[in-house]
Each structure stands twice: as structure tokens, then as C-alpha cells.
Amino acid sequence: MKEIKALLAGRIFTPTEDIPDGVILIDGHRILKVGPREKVQIPKSAPVIDDRDRLVVPGFVDMHIHGAGGRDLMEGTADAVAAVAQFLARHGITSFLATTVTARLDRTLSAVEGLAKIVSAAERSQGGSEKAPGAQPLGIHFEGPFISQVRRGAQPAAHIRKPSIEIAERLLDAAGNSAKVAVLAPELPRALELLKFFRSRGLRVGLGHSDATFDETVRAIDAGATHATHCYNGMRPFTHRDPGIVGAVLTDDRVSAELIADGVHVEPAAVRLLARSKGLERVILVSDAVSAAGMPDGKYRLGGFPVLVTGGVCRTEEGALAGSTATLDATVRNLAAFTGASFQSCVACATLNPARLLGIEKQKGVIAAGADADLVVLDKNHYVTQTYVRGRAVL
Numbered sequence: 001m002k003e004i005k006a007l008l009a010g011r012i013f014t015p016t017e018d019i020p021d022g023v024i025l026i027d028g029h030r031i032l033k034v035g036p037r038e039k040v041q042i043p044k045s046a047p048v049i050d051d052r053d054r055l056v057v058p059g060f061v062d063m064h065i066h067g068a069g070g071r072d073l074m075e076g077t078a079d080a081v082a083a084v085a086q087f088l089a090r091h092g093i094t095s096f097l098a099t100t101v102t103a104r105l106d107r108t109l110s111a112v113e114g115l116a117k118i119v120s121a122a123e124r125s126q127g128g129s130e131k132a133p134g135a136q137p138l139g140i141h142f143e144g145p146f147i148s149q150v151r152r153g154a155q156p157a158a159h160i161r162k163p164s165i166e167i168a169e170r171l172l173d174a175a176g177n178s179a180k181v182a183v184l185a186p187e188l189p190r191a192l193e194l195l196k197f198f199r200s201r202g203l204r205v206g207l208g209h210s211d212a213t214f215d216e217t218v219r220a221i222d223a224g225a226t227h228a229t230h231c232y233n234g235m236r237p238f239t240h241r242d243p244g245i246v247g248a249v250l251t252d253d254r255v256s257a258e259l260i261a262d263g264v265h266v267e268p269a270a271v272r273l274l275a276r277s278k279g280l281e282r283v284i285l286v287s288d289a290v291s292a293a294g295m296p297d298g299k300y301r302l303g304g305f306p307v308l309v310t311g312g313v314c315r316t317e318e319g320a321l322a323g324s325t326a327t328l329d330a331t332v333r334n335l336a337a338f339t340g341a342s343f344q345s346c347v348a349c350a351t352l353n354p355a356r357l358l359g360i361e362k363q364k365g366v367i368a369a370g371a372d373a374d375l376v377v378l379d380k381n382h383y384v385t386q387t388y389v390r391g392r393a394v395l
């Protein structure tokens with residue numbers, strides 16, 4: 001009981017509950033207790049942090065991110081991951097999946113091996129021993145190489161592969177326990193076989209960078225696909241006579257949908273359509289951020305290829321959108337503004353919803369006894385004033 005501290009909050013979104021005038025007791029890297037002040041006894045010796053003029057929500061979970069603060073996660077080094085993690089923590093993101101881009105196979109394999117070691121070390125450290133606490137890398141999200149040439153977006157055409165269990169096995173061997181999510185285009189030959197293989201190895205499977213028809217998508221959902229990868233982007237467009245993958249994702253409650261709510265990737269009206277048809281409980285905010293996030297306009301690299309950022313919008317040399325420069329905290333504010341939904345329900349889209357998809361909702365994305373003490377303190381305009389990563393203050 002030696003390390004207990006008490007955080008007093010004006011309001012707490014757990015995010016399913018709204019607790020005015022609340023207290024969170026933090027014991028080392030875990031939450032010991034949460035509740036209204038009159039119901040939570042604060043130990044006499046506990047230091048008290050007074051945020052009674054603030055809102056406290058769970059730390060944001062970004063399940064689709066490639067880099068930030070000038071560094072790319074495909075570098076696969078401890079140094080690069082720490083730089084990204086520290087940048088994210090300052091924006092309220094307390095955990096993330098390091099996301100690959102389609103690249104030469106040997107390059108992907110060496111990045112994944114590096115990332116897997118970093119993920120295991122972060123898990124063992126229980127709150128981190130690094131000097132500046134950073135967001136926790138939870139695992140690896142494979143974006144490519146089993147995607148559609150037609151809907152590749154910024155992914156380089158030369159390194160796209162046909163679905164292959166043999167290649168998938170090499171990727172999973174390199175990743176070990178860190179492999180969490182894989183993206184595939186379900187219309188490709190043998191895609192459903194590969195989908196089932198990924199599911200049998202415990203991965204969640206996102207449908208994306210895909211030209212699938214409505215029927216092809218439904219068959220993939222029947223086969224166990226869990227979600228849509230950055231819904232609308234990199235997909236066959238919806239029309240009323242050819243609803244395609246977007247039409248299937250919007251109307252099938254068995255899948256969640258990732259959304260890049262940066263105001264650039266998806267128009268606000270299309271965001272409202274997604275929110276209404278799926279319900280916000282099936283919307284997962286992702287940043288899809290690249291190394292240029294948090295950096296000035298200019299030339300950057302995404303995985304192996306050059307990208308150009310102008311006015312905060314990141315594109316390839318051919319002009320395709322190439323990830324975003326957004327941070328998840330900003331997209332939560334955008335989602336509330338675009339949809340008019342309660343801020344509490346939008347917070348869930350960046351916390352509980354991704355945690356639930358990944359099956360870690362007892363530990364991440366919630367403020368509950370026994371969960372990791374990943375917390376974000378927000379001012380009245382919902383800007384981050386403090387972040388705690390596994391109990392350690394970031395700012």
C-alpha cells in the first residue's frame with residue numbers, strides 16, 4: 001500500500017459511467033479504486049492530486065499508427081519507438097499498436113522482429129523504467145502486404161503480395177506474441193483461407209485496401225473478420241446499385257469500423273453516416289498517423305517511400321493520401337463536433353472500443369479497479385493537460 005496516490009476529478013468518464021466529483025486511487029501502475037468522493041476513502045498518507053476543475057478519461061488507445069514526432073515505427077528500433085511513444089503520451093495516447101506499411105518482405109521482417117522485442121520489454125517493465133514515460137506499444141498491426149492493387153492508396157504497388165499462408169507464417173514467426181491485427185482484401189484469391197489462418201493464430205482481421213463487392217465482404221465477415229480498416233479510405237466506393245465493402249460494413253453489426261476523423265480523410269457527413277449506421281459503440285477512432293504528425297510541413301518518409309506534407313495533409317508523390325498528421329485526442333474532439341454526439345460516447349471510440357476489439361478491456365481503455373492506471377486529464381475544451389501511463393505522470 002506504499003505507493004497509493006489519489007486523483008480528485010471534477011468529472012470522470014470511465015467511459016461507460018459518468019462520475020461527477022470523483023476519486024481515482026492509483027496503486028503503483030494499477031487503479032485500485034474509482035468512485036464518487038463520498039464513497040472512496042482516501043488513505044491518510046496518500047498524496048492528493050487536485051484536478052477538481054478537470055475531466056478525467058481513460059488513456060486513448062491508438063490501434064493504427066505508423067509514426068509521429070519525426071520517427072517511423074518501421075525503423076523498428078527502441079529509439080524510434082520511444083520517440084513516438086513519448087510524443088503520443090503528451091497527447092493522451094497511453095497505448096498503441098505499431099502498424100507496418102507494405103514494404104520489401106525482408107525489411108518488414110526485420111522491423112517486426114525489432115518491434116516484437118520492444119513490445120515484450122514494455123510489457124515486462126510494468127510502467128516503464130525509461131526516463132520520460134511513453135505510451136505502451138501493445139503489439140503489431142500488419143497493414144499489407146495482402147491488399148488490393150486497385151485500392152492500395154499510398155501502399156507501394158511493388159511490394160503487394162497475393163494472400164499466402166507461407167508469407168503470413170514468416171511474419172507471425174517474426175512477431176511472436178506481439179502479432180495482434182492483420183489487414184487483408186477479402187476479394188483476393190485464397191484471402192478467406194488466410195483470414196481463417198490469422199484468426200486461428202489469435203489475430204483480429206481488418207478488411208481494408210479492398211475492392212470487394214458487398215457479397216465478398218459478407219463472406220469475409222462470415223469467416224471471422226472483426227472490423228473494417230480505416231472505413232471509406234482505400235475501399236471500393238459505395239453506390240446505391242453497388243454498395244460494395246462500404247455498404248456491407250455500414251450495415252453489418254458483426255464488425256466494427258476504424259475511422260480517421262481528422263476532417264481530411266472522411267467528410268463530416270460521411271462520419272455522421274458511419275456513426276448513425278454502426279452506432280458509436282462500433283466506431284474505433286484511429287489516427288493512421290505518420291512520422292510527420294506533430295512536425296512542420298515538409299518531406300518525410302513512410303516506411304520506405306517519400307511523402308510530402310502540405311498544410312498538415314500528407315500525400316505520396318502521386319498525390320494519394322498517405323496516412324494523417326492527426327493525434328487521437330484531436331479526432332475525439334472532431335468526432336463530437338462532426339456528429340453532435342456526447343463527448344462521453346466519443347471518448348469510448350478511442351478507449352473502450354479499441355480495447356474491446358483487442359480483448360484487453362479489463363486492462364486498457366477503462367477506468368476501473370484492477371485496470372492499468374492509464375489516464376488523461378482534460379480541460380473544459382477537452383485539451384490534454386496531463387497524462388498518466390501506468391501510474392506515471394507524463395507532463
Ligand SMILES: [Zn+2]
Binds near residue numbers: 064099143288323
Ligand atoms: Zn495505415
